[in-house]
Amino acid sequence: MSTWEASADLVVVGSGVAGLTAALDAAEAGLRVVVVTKDAVSEGSTRWAQGGVAVVLGDIAGDTVEAHVADTLAAGGGLNDEAAVREIVSAGPAAVQRLRARGARFDARGAQLDRTREGGHSAFRVVHAGGDATGAEIERALVAAARRDRGGPTILTGHVAVDAAKDTSGAVAGLHVLDDAGRPGLLRAPAVLLATGGYGQLYASTTNPATSTGDGVALALRAGAAVADLEFVQFHPTVLYTGPAVGRRPLVTEAVRGEGAVLRDRTGTRFMVGQHPLADLAPRDVVAAAITRRMAETGADCMYLDATELSGFASRFPTVYASCLEAGVDPLREPIPVTPAAHYACGGVVAGVDGRTAVRGLYAAGEVARTGLHGANRLASNSLLEGLVVGERVVRAVLADRDLPRGGALVGAAPAVGVADRGVVQRAMSAFAAIGRDAGGLATASDVVERATLLATPLDRTGVEDAALTLLAQAVLAAAGTRRESRGCHVRTDFPARDDVYQRASLEIRLDAAGRPVVAAEAVAA
Template identity: 75%
Template sequence: MNAGWEAAADLVVVGSGVAGLTAALDAAELGLRVVVVTKDAVDAGSTRYAQGGIAVVLGDVPGDTVEAHVADTLTAGAGLSDAAAVTEILYDGPAAVARLRARGAVFDSDADGRLARTREGGHSAFRVVPAGGDATGAEVERALLAATTDRRLPLLPGHVAVDALRDERGAVAGLAVLDDAGRPGVLRTPAVLLASGGYGQLYLSTTNPATATGDGLALALRAGAAVADVEFVQFHPTVLYTGPAVGRRPLVTEAVRGEGGLLLDRAGRRFMTGVHPLAELAPRDVVAKAISHTLAATGADCVHLDATAIPDFARRFPTVHAACRAAGIDPGREPIPVTPAAHYACGGVVTDLHGRTSVPGLYAAGEVARTGLHGANRLASNSLLEGLVIGARAARAVAADRNTPRPVAGNCLVPWPAVPLAPRELVQRAMSAAAGIGRDAAGIAAASDRIEAATALGVPAGRAGVEDAALTLLAQAVLAAAGTRTESRGCHVRTDFPERDDRWQRASLELTLDPTGRPVVRTGTAVAA
């Protein structure tokens, strides 16, 4: 397809969440010409929905240390986190939060004027810094967007990223986009940073907004990059249940359990006390799995989160309180009905700790990336911190890599061949049935066959088509990885292989596209020696 317009920049950032805006602001301060591209409104991504806070050790909580935060993260990651990555990212946390506060982010304070703290599942200390009670992501987004406006950084909303253009050596030379009317354009650039979020919309029920369709991962795969750990899809244990629903569901932050909320079955009995020493504050994969087992055993549609003992619930958790009241529930007087829902992609595009992928000029940060921090299960509230840290590091990497100039291709034709497309709802139903909490070989194979039978080649003509192509490709990738990993670890639960298998310890599955465009597990990455 011919480009309708062209522009040029030193760096194009895809996504306007915490990682993307942090990278854009830092890159601009380093003297780069930056353009931020986002397919929806600039605040429509996942960042604003993050409730609990930012997990960080600032040295003002007696007894807590960065080493303890590292240990908690490694425990949650179930053997697949990269210890060096965890250590580097978490030690960078205090400086990253300080830069965010300098850009205007306002966090909650306690009675002594210090930053308030809460605790979430898997944490051994009160180290999660909240804003607005349970509106941390919204405050982070507000502050970064305000800073972006102050610096007059170019924002291009309503434009979906289609493909990375590459030169004859395979290095990035630009980005092809489509606007809301399907009109094409090209941004000529030697550097593209993907900060486009995850793929929660792969499932019928999710905490993610409609934008979370895996576009960035699909773009990276088509450009020749590897993805890893995509089978580890974290399901948040507590999402408000108001009956069977499709699409984004209101989150009930883990901090509610951190401040005393108790999980009850349909008979009003606590069920987490016999499951894990931390009970309701066990890592998310443990709690989500326990809730699923409880629902299966009791035949109930939901469990209940009793937060009636938390004083002044409406003030402490205004976002959750508003969602509950809209559903006719008073959390100060009655338990909140909850179920798990797809929440966070622990895997993503393989990068180093500076956001670099294996494709020259292609970078990734935030949920779209796999740095080694999360492993098989993300520790609560580590995601905003990772976005801040890696977003800043990626900006510096782009600036440093400019010292090796590369020619930018002059061809204005955007290659967008026919790609596999399956109906979105069919993909979501197949993935929810076979690749949610509890998977087995028969279900994975059936889902793969069902999607394959409904897939046809087509050329996406607009945002919906680009998203459908991404979801089709990501479904294939997740099913391939889930079918290959014959063990249960973190948030990947195989009912036909219910135990951990030491052969898979520290073994991440990397996937790339084969010559036919299908995701395949790379030889030699399946089992550690």
């Protein structure tokens, strides 16, 4: 039973680039908007993004939108939706211009924005801010715009989204939330946008903040939406290694390699040469897998990123430089110890480039969504691009859908859900469902999660997050067990080859009658 109720035209769950872009656009269109966030409004995943925004602005000789599309498709391992890729990439320049109009300041050389290159890109097309603090600058600009604009969105901090409220027609009619004291509330609204980020906290070591617990994907599944491509969890190849650790680890942006740094093993050998035509600038899945193999072959705990030949490292990468110094590493004089860590969820809630899902009134944008842009592996710096483009298109969809027929009263609350201890889930996923998976390990992880799962009704933020991580673990394991091939960031050591005959399709997952995730179809067009 809710202790309070409020109403809005649009509820946005999450305060990253996609959520705040949509909230600002919706408020400017005259909608009453409430942004729900678990922590402070500036604490989403966006602020941790270092590299930049991949975009073709037309002022770099030889680079084209078609080249950006081709690079995205090449990285995506045959599972991208080409129409979605083309639409999002083509809309990038206008989206970046609108972001700059809202106050975002990108690094420039004279009148031209500075560019860098990252893995998988055929050109220098990544615009950045603060050297390696692009996400932080974008978040700053959007939060500042939300706070200064009259009639802007209402920000509801310290509240976790529990479940979508639905009416008798099955359409979304609002959002159930819990505050930090566990008090329930209901936000009535005909439209709910999920912009909650990914589920990096499913693994013990990650680049993601503590908020990335898969809440949005779990909520969408329970609301009846489909999800897809969950098995494609991208591990960033280069996270600063400071010994065995749990939680968010400092990222060493891919742009460091884009500027000329190279990977070496402990003997100094450049092991990426011969692994891929782009060597150290290969797509992330290739580099992360190569590092993992080399560590296993040599018995080493980490590999090394040699940036000692780069000029101006401290000013170009101030965030990375500070993290290294704090860990006792001087990147100007010695290679940086690095390992892969869980970084980005390529899959999520099946949604169009306008954020629409199969559930009326429910929208998804950003990392929580599967639009078809990323396929089996995200091309570096395409994520902020997707958040900007889809975030603004959601508002057009919400406005167009306002007059659709609705049902009557709200239906009853959701039943109890499966909840397992977070540490148990993270250890099982890290051991058996990270880089390099096989049938035996996936079955073991499933058994471990199953034994640890109990039915419960979450009463606070921790409970909601643990329930989400439990459901996400079950869903990822189901998808990874079904995909008996290696493609993109999904590497099956027992099925090392790619199968383009039978498995070049995304796996769609829904909840069955018992509330368990099952692979419903291999029918999401690639």
